[in-house]
Amino acid sequence: MKRWWIRPLVRIGAAVSLPVIVPAVITVFIWSLPGDPASLICPPNVCGGTEALAERWNLDGGPVQFFLGWLSDAARLEFGNSWRLHQGFPVLELLETAIPTTLTLIALATAIVSLGGLGATMGWLPRRIDPILRVVGLVPALVLALAGAAIIELTFGFGSFSDSGRLARLAIGAAVLGLSDGAFTGAVLGTRTTFETESKQRYVGIAILRGEREMTNTWPNVAPALIGQLRARILHLLSGAVVVEVVLRIDGLGDLLWGGTLRQDFGVVLAAATLFAVVSAVLLLIQATAETLVALHVRKAPQGVRLEEGP
Amino acid sequence: MSLKHAIRAATGLALAFVGTGATLAYFEESIPMSLNPLYAKTMADHRAQELVFDRLWFNDAITNELRSRVVQKYQVAEAGRAVEITVKSGIRWHNGQALSAKDVCFTVDAMLDPGTPSTVAAHYREFITGCEEKGPQVALVRFNRVLPKPRERLGFPILPASEFNSTAISPDLQFSARPIGTGPFNGKRGLRMVTFDAFANTHHMPKIVQMQLQEGGDPLVQTKTLINNNVQGIVVVPPPQRPDLSASDDVSMKAYDLRSWWYVSVNSNKGALSDKRVRQALNLVLNRNELRQYSIGVKPGDKNSPCEFISGPFIPASPYYNVEVPVQPNANLSRAEGLLKQAGLEKLGGRWHKDGQAITLRVGMLANLNHEAPDLLSQVANQLGAAGFDRLTSKISADEWDDSVMAGQSDFDLVIGKWSFGLVEEVNELFHSKGRQNMFRFASSEVDQLLAEYEDAVTDTEQRDAYHKLHKVLNDQLPYLFLWKLDTKSAWRTEVRGNIVAPYYYFTEIDAWSVEG
Numbered sequence: 001m002k003r004w005w006i007r008p009l010v011r012i013g014a015a016v017s018l019p020v021i022v023p024a025v026i027t028v029f030i031w032s033l034p035g036d037p038a039s040l041i042c043p044p045n046v047c048g049g050t051e052a053l054a055e056r057w058n059l060d061g062g063p064v065q066f067f068l069g070w071l072s073d074a075a076r077l078e079f080g081n082s083w084r085l086h087q088g089f090p091v092l093e094l095l096e097t098a099i100p101t102t103l104t105l106i107a108l109a110t111a112i113v114s115l116g117g118l119g120a121t122m123g124w125l126p127r128r129i130d131p132i133l134r135v136v137g138l139v140p141a142l143v144l145a146l147a148g149a150a151i152i153e154l155t156f157g158f159g160s161f162s163d164s165g166r167l168a169r170l171a172i173g174a175a176v177l178g179l180s181d182g183a184f185t186g187a188v189l190g191t192r193t194t195f196e197t198e199s200k201q202r203y204v205g206i207a208i209l210r211g212e213r214e215m216t217n218t219w220p221n222v223a224p225a226l227i228g229q230l231r232a233r234i235l236h237l238l239s240g241a242v243v244v245e246v247v248l249r250i251d252g253l254g255d256l257l258w259g260g261t262l263r264q265d266f267g268v269v270l271a272a273a274t275l276f277a278v279v280s281a282v283l284l285l286i287q288a289t290a291e292t293l294v295a296l297h298v299r300k301a302p303q304g305v306r307l308e309e310g311p
Numbered sequence: 312m313s314l315k316h317a318i319r320a321a322t323g324l325a326l327a328f329v330g331t332g333a334t335l336a337y338f339e340e341s342i343p344m345s346l347n348p349l350y351a352k353t354m355a356d357h358r359a360q361e362l363v364f365d366r367l368w369f370n371d372a373i374t375n376e377l378r379s380r381v382v383q384k385y386q387v388a389e390a391g392r393a394v395e396i397t398v399k400s401g402i403r404w405h406n407g408q409a410l411s412a413k414d415v416c417f418t419v420d421a422m423l424d425p426g427t428p429s430t431v432a433a434h435y436r437e438f439i440t441g442c443e444e445k446g447p448q449v450a451l452v453r454f455n456r457v458l459p460k461p462r463e464r465l466g467f468p469i470l471p472a473s474e475f476n477s478t479a480i481s482p483d484l485q486f487s488a489r490p491i492g493t494g495p496f497n498g499k500r501g502l503r504m505v506t507f508d509a510f511a512n513t514h515h516m517p518k519i520v521q522m523q524l525q526e527g528g529d530p531l532v533q534t535k536t537l538i539n540n541n542v543q544g545i546v547v548v549p550p551p552q553r554p555d556l557s558a559s560d561d562v563s564m565k566a567y568d569l570r571s572w573w574y575v576s577v578n579s580n581k582g583a584l585s586d587k588r589v590r591q592a593l594n595l596v597l598n599r600n601e602l603r604q605y606s607i608g609v610k611p612g613d614k615n616s617p618c619e620f621i622s623g624p625f626i627p628a629s630p631y632y633n634v635e636v637p638v639q640p641n642a643n644l645s646r647a648e649g650l651l652k653q654a655g656l657e658k659l660g661g662r663w664h665k666d667g668q669a670i671t672l673r674v675g676m677l678a679n680l681n682h683e684a685p686d687l688l689s690q691v692a693n694q695l696g697a698a699g700f701d702r703l704t705s706k707i708s709a710d711e712w713d714d715s716v717m718a719g720q721s722d723f724d725l726v727i728g729k730w731s732f733g734l735v736e737e738v739n740e741l742f743h744s745k746g747r748q749n750m751f752r753f754a755s756s757e758v759d760q761l762l763a764e765y766e767d768a769v770t771d772t773e774q775r776d777a778y779h780k781l782h783k784v785l786n787d788q789l790p791y792l793f794l795w796k797l798d799t800k801s802a803w804r805t806e807v808r809g810n811i812v813a814p815y816y817y818f819t820e821i822d823a824w825s826v827e828g
Contacts, residue, residue, distance in 0.1 A: 038428070050428050052425070052426035052479055053426075056483075081483040081485060082483060083482065087345045087347075087482050087488065088345065088482070088483060088485045088487030088488035088489070089485075089488050090485070094502075153528065154535070157535075157541035158336050158523075158536055159541065161525065262708070267483075
């Protein structure tokens with residue numbers, strides 16, 4: 001494949017455009033809703049002041065003015081204050097709380113999933129536990145999260161938002177994310193299958209006959225597929241994080257996005273959704289970089305190889 | 312003088328820390344949406360704001376007399392169209408600045424500013440026209456008419472002029488989360504919890520160092536947490552949890568005079584429901600005894616029932632309640648059928664039809680009321696179904712309730728809700744054709760006239776007579792199907808002492824509260 005660079009290039013293009021496209025789509029969505037957010041604070045027939053509010057929130061000049069205004073403010077990390085969800089809280093402050101929380105949650109869940117993948121690759125997880133893994137993988141995140149929430153509330157009571165309570169929420173949330181909806185099972189079975197399929201390739205058999213290690217040969221070829229799988233799994237975990245954060249009341253980006261949408265706090269929604277887009281963009285960039293490195297490695301001319309001379 | 316105040320404040324603070332040094336944690340119905348009094352929407356908002364702000368005048372929780380902690384003296388001026396208020400000196404805001412007449416006038420100006428989109432302010436705009444500073448501590452508040460009891464009308468919390476750049480106050484200002492008041496506690500809203508730190512002042516000496524508020528969540532978990540001493544109080548205990556808590560020696564139940572009554576509001580502008588006879592028939596279809604038994608657990612004839620049926624928009628203990636209007640505890644389906652037929656409805660295949668179309672009623676209920684009256688929505692729907700009406704039910708979130716139902720923009724036929732009142736049980740906004748809380752825009756000239764009569768009344772008797780007549784008319788026109796009043800109970804650990812619960816605002820007498828041990 002000579003044009004190996006097309007795929008990473010498309011990913012880079014998507015990564016660059018996502019943080020702009022997502023808020024643009026949300027802005028269109030805001031304008032497609034009946035009424036305007038300013039009138040939700042207080043219906044105009046009940047009290048005045050909504051025009052002033054609309055002006056303050058830059059809602060009075062149409063979607064283009066709003067979007068460009070928001071984008072230029074966002075570039076300076078000025079997101080204003082929450083309109084309804086956490087009235088009066090600076091959105092940046094909300095994001096500063098939410099980002100590390102969600103990242104920790106995703107990192108912990110990714111660690112669980114990656115351990116599954118590693119365990120499958122190294123053969124630490126025997127095949128006989130596959131049926132158990134398949135059953136565990138069938139449990140939806142919502143069910144596990146509800147059970148986790150009940151445990152937290154009954155164990156910690158009023159202290160469930162203390163430091164230890166928050167830590168417990170994170171740990172349980174990560175476990176729920178990592179295990180439910182087939183995340184762990186998928187990682188184990190997916191990684192194992194990928195390696196097994198690759199190991200059946202003729203070149204691997206020849207390499208083994210030459211005395212080379214199986215892993216050294218299969219790894220460069222399965223790496224792009226595994227990186228793609230990992231990115232998909234992290235995105236899957238990010239989506240699941242919304243459910244887990246809402247049910248377990250974890251102050252992360254997903255909870256912010258959900259609450260902001262329910263309460264039509266578009267300042268919060270725009271910022272949170274854009275951040276999700278940024279995370280997705282970063283993952284795309286990592287994938288593009290990894291793909292490029294693997295492609296360059298595979299195409300690098302091997303050193304010290306002599307071609308057999310013909311008779 | 313200032314030295315005296317400083318000594319008092321320091322003593323108070325020292326008492327708070329050394330005397331009891333306690334933290335009080337409690338569960339609320341919800342986390343307050345805003346700590347800015349101009350944007351109070353829920354009861355949780357009102358109760359939390361009571362800890363942070365001083366209202367100009369308030370009713371004493373025990374004697375019911377009008378009192379003020381911030382007004383030194385007042386006099387009616389300009390032939391009853393104004394009140395001259397002298398605020399006490401030495402009172403400090405939580406930011407250290409002194410309370411002055413400027414703050415009173417700033418609050419009035421903010422409420423009158425058209426750039427302040429507040430429903431609370433909208434109420435005051437109806438009779439306040441302005442405020443003038445007559446001196447550092449003297450403010451003159453003017454009205455658009457002679458108010459017979461002006462102090463009763465001036466129950467708004469005072470805002471600090473120093474914290475705002477303009478009198479146009481929007482809800483997203485940081486003040487909504489971190490307000491500055493003159494009340495006994497300095498409040499700070501977190502994402503999941505609100506903390507209130509004691510602030511000793513010349514007029515407040517709280518004995519509790521810190522209060523912590525959290526949203527209650529599941530009532531059963533709240534109950535267990537309280538019994539296990541992981542929290543000191545629950546502001547609102549649903550009826551099903553009351554027996555468990557009453558049985559505990561470590562918990563005392565406190566009556567909370569919230570004057571709440573439940574209703575089914577009828578969309579009198581929609582289809583067949585615009586006919587008064589149909590609404591009357593629906594009133595007869597409801598078997599309130601069964602509803603009460605299956606949702607709240609009160610059986611007919613139970614003694615000391617927390618739930619009493621009502622026939623109008625007041626609780627039975629209210630002076631405004633007209634005892635001559637009978638309640639409708641049981642269904643009367645044969646009479647209901649007669650009324651429906653008179654209204655031109657036909658019963659085909661067991662279902663009621665209007666102009667050949669089967670009637671389908673969209674019934675909604677404010678979702679969080681389900682804690683207090685579990686399954687009430689299903690029970691009401693079942694009774695309507697048994698009487699021959701198709702129905703679609705849905706629970707309404709608090710946001711949808713505010714944004715759609717209360718804004719008069721929902722397309723429900725019936726909504727189940729609850730109104731809560733303080734000592735002044737004014738219902739004008741609920742039933743006046745232009746009322747801000749008239750959810751289905753019910754309009755009746757007779758009702759408007761009676762509400763105007765109440766508004767113009769000079770004496771208590773005149774007011775009472777107007778509302779008695781209103782009660783009777785509403786029971787005939789039925790913009791609401793009145794259900795019951797339901798007592799509100801709180802539960803506090805017995806270690807919490809002196810916990811006088813004030814009507815409606817709850818924490819008005821918080822200075823007397825302490826925690827033993």
